[in-house]
Amino acid sequence: MRVFTTLLAPADARARYQAALSLAAMGSETIGLDEALDRVLAADVVAAEDLPPFDRSTVDGYAVRAADLENASDAAPAPVRLIGEVRTGEAAAHQIGPGEAVRVPTGGMLPTGADGVVMQEHTALADGTVEIRHRARPGENVLGRGEDVRTGDLVLRAGRRLRPADLGILAGLGHARVVVRLRPTVAILSGGDEIVPPDRSPGPGQVRDMNTFTLTGLVRRAGGIPVAFPILPDHLPTVQETLRRAVAAHDLILISGGSSVGERDVVADAIQSLGPPGIIVHGVAIRPGKPTVLAASGSRPIIGLPGNPASAMVIFEVFVRPILGALLGVSEDDAPGGRVLARAGRAIAAPAEREDHVRVRLDAREGDLWAHPLPGKSGLLTSMVRADGIVVVPAAGRIAEGETVEVRLVGR
């Protein structure tokens, strides 16, 4: 019988695991921009041209020389001579001289000599003369060539998870295709003799499989391709054979249930039988999620998660998400906004020997954001359903009511 003797703190467990793994990022593929949302850039994108590619008007109006119109106002309108018009999508053919103006549409190209645009609303046109009733300033109502992106700018870094605005910039710079990381495939195994699929009624002592569904959702959101396996019985040869197939075919293996210490610790035994390095960490000083197994077969990471679905979700955040991030080469999982500051809605005390991952509900009140720990035991899945985020309290740590804490947002 194996027992948890020295439990590592989560940060130490993660460090030891990552040192043992030496994970490489996935290979890359080239895809169309219309498929690129949320994919991870595999290489820096440097602008090969200016954006916009020419000085553009941002309004409908008249391109002018600002120097001609420094004192124009409603009370003292300044007349300028209309010498032509720029059409949308065409080169500006005119050259503007002193006292002259050219009509330009929104998005139209500024003629040579013009350095500002006066909005149509501030003008009146009569007999080829435009009365300007508003002072013009250089650069006003103009988006200058290269003002958004300049040739040579590092526009997006490798490791960026592509957002809607990024797709726009890539399109604007002519990147109709983009090189992204392959998505890791993640085998999801849910084990235990007590587990039945959700479409079956559990008999006495049985419960329905929940981990396959929570983990599938988490993997998908994190950018992996979840591959759900059928429920595994607590039968060593079956678990061994299934793990062997999963290791051969997938980039990361998650197996939940069966990892607690006991005479029938089938999962741990099966993992060890796959060959070195095997189990690297067995048991972590964390609540919930103590019976976690961090392992590998060759270079393939295998993570044994608790059977309790709420605990498995916490362990996903702490140990699985960083592995997925490394496989994807993600540069910024801790982007500002992924964590927020809030005040503790009540005092929180962590147990003496375990880092506590407390599920909280956020509530904005009187100009402050409050984090309310959800009631009930740490293994309740409904606490994850209701949670907006998680507050990490170090082992033996205490947080006073009203104290400011960092909340990692989850669920959205």
Next chain:
Amino acid sequence: MRVFTTLLAPADARARYQAALSLAAMGSETIGLDEALDRVLAADVVAAEDLPPFDRSTVDGYAVRAADLENASDAAPAPVRLIGEVRTGEAAAHQIGPGEAVRVPTGGMLPTGADGVVMQEHTALADGTVEIRHRARPGENVLGRGEDVRTGDLVLRAGRRLRPADLGILAGLGHARVVVRLRPTVAILSGGDEIVPPDRSPGPGQVRDMNTFTLTGLVRRAGGIPVAFPILPDHLPTVQETLRRAVAAHDLILISGGSSVGERDVVADAIQSLGPPGIIVHGVAIRPGKPTVLAASGSRPIIGLPGNPASAMVIFEVFVRPILGALLGVSEDDAPGGRVLARAGRAIAAPAEREDHVRVRLDAREGDLWAHPLPGKSGLLTSMVRADGIVVVPAAGRIAEGETVEVRLVGR
């Protein structure tokens, strides 16, 4: 020539538009749980059974009567008689009497008479007697029947966008299939004679299409099905015919570009030609995004967005997202955590007549979250690339450096 005479404030424009539209939520469909992530529940889910369905041990150990072991400790171990074992996935056959214990695995069913479990680590077994070295409390290391969900509980409300934890609860309660809202299809039209696709080199006065890609990404993330149309020239019959096809086939129509005021306002003219109610709001007191058109053909919403992609993205947040939310019947787009509080990194002043939507970068420093307005003009797409969120400043409003502001998170 039409001019913007009275521009409505964004909230007033939205109210007028929504009153004119009277949108109904989409119909529903029944799908498997494995496809249900991020879909919107069409009906409340009420638990038809308890979860867990029986009292379960949360550890490997011995099920006991807590009353027998109130004073057990390392110094004073209490002996109890081992009368049997519960196996994972099987009914607990024993009945525990005074001074008795039954071995239980993690997740195993508690025998009748037991009300707590002592962890194996705190015990020693010899000759059919278990020495208990730790005080036992009622309910300790037990997840009671119905402690997570009780029969009759409202587990998830209609309008909930399903998260990973929700899928777990649904699976646990036997909902292998779930009734969700149909996803609205959203026609995305990008117009303008100056626009070329991203795989073409723009000629003089031309720029590449960016809006199709930013809007496609935003629609997809918001739960709609984007349908990108080919680039539209500024040619009234073509725009009319394309809009007519889009209105017939899709739930929401977005058309960007060409909506500014001017002699060649092809988009507005084409929308009006589709029949009542036509244009409901033309121009909004917002920066960026003034030349916005809120319209409908019959009950079909049509939104004309600015050609500038950064402006179009802001208008998406203000006007399109609420419409998509109404079509999806989403109940909680403003979930806590979607907005955070931060301190302004510098003073911000809005223009006199327009609500300002200021893009900010978030930065956690010295225990505070700071919102730094991104430099440059409001139409820069790179400001959306760099933004973590948006701060809304009312027309003519001023925010002092260090003042607390609400930031709506974007991009993640």
